[in-house]
Amino acid sequence: MTTSQRGMLVVAAVVWIAAIGCGFTFLMKYSVEPGTPASAPEVWPRESQVPAPRGHYLLVMTLHPQCPCSRASVAELNNLMALLRNDNVKGEVLVVKPAEFPDEWTRTESVKSAERIPGMDVRLDVDGVESGRLGAATSGQVLLYSPDGRLLFAGGITPDRGHLGDSPGRQRILSLVKTGTADAKDSLVFGCSLGAKICPPRPKPAGL
Amino acid sequence: MEDVSGATLVADVDRAETLYREQVDARRVSADRMFAVLMIAQWVFAIVLAILVSPYAWAGKTREFHPHLFAAIFMGAGIAVLPVLLSVYLPGRTVTRHVIVASQMLWSALFIHLTGGRIETHFHVFGSLAFVAFYLDWPVLMTATVVVALDHLVRGLVYPESVYGITNPEWWRFLEHAGWVAFEDVVLVWLCLIGLREMKSIAFRQAEVESLKEREEAKSAALEMVLRELQPSLVEGAQA
Numbered sequence: 001m002t003t004s005q006r007g008m009l010v011v012a013a014v015v016w017i018a019a020i021g022c023g024f025t026f027l028m029k030y031s032v033e034p035g036t037p038a039s040a041p042e043v044w045p046r047e048s049q050v051p052a053p054r055g056h057y058l059l060v061m062t063l064h065p066q067c068p069c070s071r072a073s074v075a076e077l078n079n080l081m082a083l084l085r086n087d088n089v090k091g092e093v094l095v096v097k098p099a100e101f102p103d104e105w106t107r108t109e110s111v112k113s114a115e116r117i118p119g120m121d122v123r124l125d126v127d128g129v130e131s132g133r134l135g136a137a138t139s140g141q142v143l144l145y146s147p148d149g150r151l152l153f154a155g156g157i158t159p160d161r162g163h164l165g166d167s168p169g170r171q172r173i174l175s176l177v178k179t180g181t182a183d184a185k186d187s188l189v190f191g192c193s194l195g196a197k198i199c200p201p202r203p204k205p206a207g208l
Numbered sequence: 209m210e211d212v213s214g215a216t217l218v219a220d221v222d223r224a225e226t227l228y229r230e231q232v233d234a235r236r237v238s239a240d241r242m243f244a245v246l247m248i249a250q251w252v253f254a255i256v257l258a259i260l261v262s263p264y265a266w267a268g269k270t271r272e273f274h275p276h277l278f279a280a281i282f283m284g285a286g287i288a289v290l291p292v293l294l295s296v297y298l299p300g301r302t303v304t305r306h307v308i309v310a311s312q313m314l315w316s317a318l319f320i321h322l323t324g325g326r327i328e329t330h331f332h333v334f335g336s337l338a339f340v341a342f343y344l345d346w347p348v349l350m351t352a353t354v355v356v357a358l359d360h361l362v363r364g365l366v367y368p369e370s371v372y373g374i375t376n377p378e379w380w381r382f383l384e385h386a387g388w389v390a391f392e393d394v395v396l397v398w399l400c401l402i403g404l405r406e407m408k409s410i411a412f413r414q415a416e417v418e419s420l421k422e423r424e425e426a427k428s429a430a431l432e433m434v435l436r437e438l439q440p441s442l443v444e445g446a447q448a
Contacts, residue, residue, distance in 0.1 A: 001301075009303065016290045020314060023283040027321055028367045030275050068262035068274060072324065098269045128268075139266075159375040162262075163324040166375060195268015 031161045034188040035138030037154070044149035045133045050092055050123070053145045057089040057152075057177055062131040063114065064139035065095050065106040067192035069162035073140030074113045076157045080170055081117050087177050088147070091117065094125040096139075096194045128194050140191035144173055152176050155187030162190070220412075220419045228411035232344065232404070237300040239342040243308045244295040246339065247288035250315050254280040254322070276322055287314045309348045312336045313355040317363075321370045330385070334392055341396040344403040349393050357386040 001009075044052045050060070061077055063070055074093075081091055093114040097106050106124065115122045125131050134143055135154075144153040153176055157169040169187035176182045258280040264271040291311040294304040316332040323329045333356055340352050360382035363371040372381060 001298075012290060013307065016286070019286050020283065023279065023286060024317070024321070024363075027275070027279055027283070028363075028370060031321075031370060032367065064266055064268075066264065066266045066271070068265070101269070159369045163369045165325075165369060192265060193267035195270075 031163070033161065033190075034156070035140070035191050035193065037186065037189060038137065038141050038143065039135035040143050040151050040154045041133075041135060042151050044145050044151075048130060048133050050094070050130055053090070053147055053149050055088075055147050057084075057087070057147060058092065058145040059084075059089055059173070060092045060094065060134060060143045060145070061114075062094045062096060062125070062128075062134070062136040062139060062141045062194055063110060064192045064194055065097070065108045065111050067110070067139040069158075069191045070139040071110050071113070072158045072162050072164050073142075073156065073191060074110050074117075075164055076167070076170060077120075077142070078113065078117045080157060080173060081119055083174060084177055085119070089119070089177060091120040093117075093120060093122045094130050094134075094136075095122060096125045096128040096131055098195075099127050131194055137194055138189045138191045139194055141189050141194075142169065142173070144176060151185075153182070153185050153187075156189030156191070157187075158190055160188075160190055220415050223418065224408075224412040224415035227414055228408050231407050231411060233300050235407075236305065236343055236345065240295040240299045240304055240308065242342065243312065243339070244292045247292050247308075247311065247315075251280075251284040251288050254284045254318065258322070279318070279322065283318060287311050287318065305343055305345060305348045306351045309340050309343075309352045310355045312340065313352050313359065316356070317359045317371075321363075325368075325370055325372050325374075333389065337389065337392050337396060341399055344400045344407070346397040346400045349396055349400070353386065353389050353393055356389050357382055360385050 044058070046052075052058075059077075059080070061073065063074065077091070077093070081089070093111075095106050095111055095114075097103070103124070111122065114120060123130075131137075131141075136143070138156075140156050140158065142153070142155060142157050143151065146152050153169075153173055155169045155172070157167055157173070159165045159167040167187065168184070169189075172182040172184060172187060176185075255277070258274065258277040262274045262276050265274045288311065291304075291308040294301070294307055298304045313333070313336065316330075316336055319332050320326070320329045337349065337352060340348055360371055364377060364382045365379070368377050368381075369375055
């Protein structure tokens with residue numbers, strides 16, 4: 001191999017390594033980029049069609065049925081509900097569907113998995129009206145309301161976008177239900193935008 | 209009568225060495241070609257996987273192609289392009305082998321990331337090491353191990369979920385993974401050394417056979433010449 005060939009090879013290798021490094025950096029950034037946090041009402045909204053919490057905790061998740069990242073959120077919801085099986089917690093999953101889309105559009109694996117979670121009610125949320133009332137803007141958003149209807153927690157329950165595993169959100173919900181306290185009342189949420197109209201607009205909560 | 213001169217033995221050893229080098233080179237060129245095909249197959253697989261698992265990212269009613277699909281197409285192409293070019297233009301070279309092996313380990317890293325650090329995807333690393341052993345060149349196993357360890361170390365520090373699937377692994381977790389890779393390396397390095405020894409032994413036997421054949425042909429030729437020289441006198445004797 002001549003010196004010039006060797007030089008070309010070194011340049012090619014450096015460019016190759018730099019390009020791959022950039023690619024991995026892009027992927028990592030995408031994975032840790034959170035969605036819009038919820039601006040959830042501090043007390044359960046009276047106008048909601050979802051039954052209000054009465055003497056039990058209410059855990060609500062908003063779900064975009066086609067969001068691939070939310071499969072992990074549903075799997076984590078399943079784990080969370082299993083851990084809270086004996087803690088007087090009811091679950092609701094709001095599946096957001098634009099009115100003009102057919103119901104079949106919502107028959108995805110995420111929704112079917114949510115329906116299989118014990119103690120979980122799954123309901124269609126046409127045009128995201130209910131999600132909007134609850135201030136949720138991102139698929140995978142979880143809200144925890146106390147038995148007397150006060151907001152205890154708003155955030156996501158995956159460590160990042162589309163990844164399973166323990167997360168600050170899961171730990172905080174468990175702590176709030178089991179001990180009544182937690183180090184924070186929110187967490188980052190990862191998922192697709194719901195496209196729901198937030199009604200009424202509320203200020204964003206403080207970040208972590 | 210048998211020719212056992214020093215000159216012949218040296219010739220046999222040289223011939224054996226030549227045969228050995230030819231066989232090893234052919235093996236490595238063939239492994240380069242195998243990896244070139246594997247690189248393209250993995251690229252296609254990554255794209256198909258992205259299409260099947262997460263083709264779109266959604267925002268309300270609108271959808272767009274998922275970043276993982278772009279990653280499969282462009283990062284996959286990026287990872288595969290240099291090793292494929294080297295396997296075509298510089299097959300059998302040491303640098304080609306090391307680039308191919310590093311690239312194969314980067315495929316493992318990409319698959320592990322795209323599957324959210326699923327522990328099952330880590331088996332791609334071990335399968336790849338077995339493929340790498342086809343080269344019968346233990347230093348490339350070291351390259352593979354260093355790339356895997358570095359990938360796990362860097363991503364474990366910067367973004368652990370993408371490699372371990374959990375948020376708070378111990379800082380030394382990469383050593384645990386690298387340790388299992390080293391465990392397989394021990395077996396594969398041993399396999400490489402045995403493989404090379406067997407190839408050398410085969411080359412020596414082939415050189416011996418060639419040498420014996422040459423000697424037998426020389427003896428036959430000499431015998432035939434003697435018979436030809438003797439033939440007239442034998443005919444005369446028979447007539448008398």
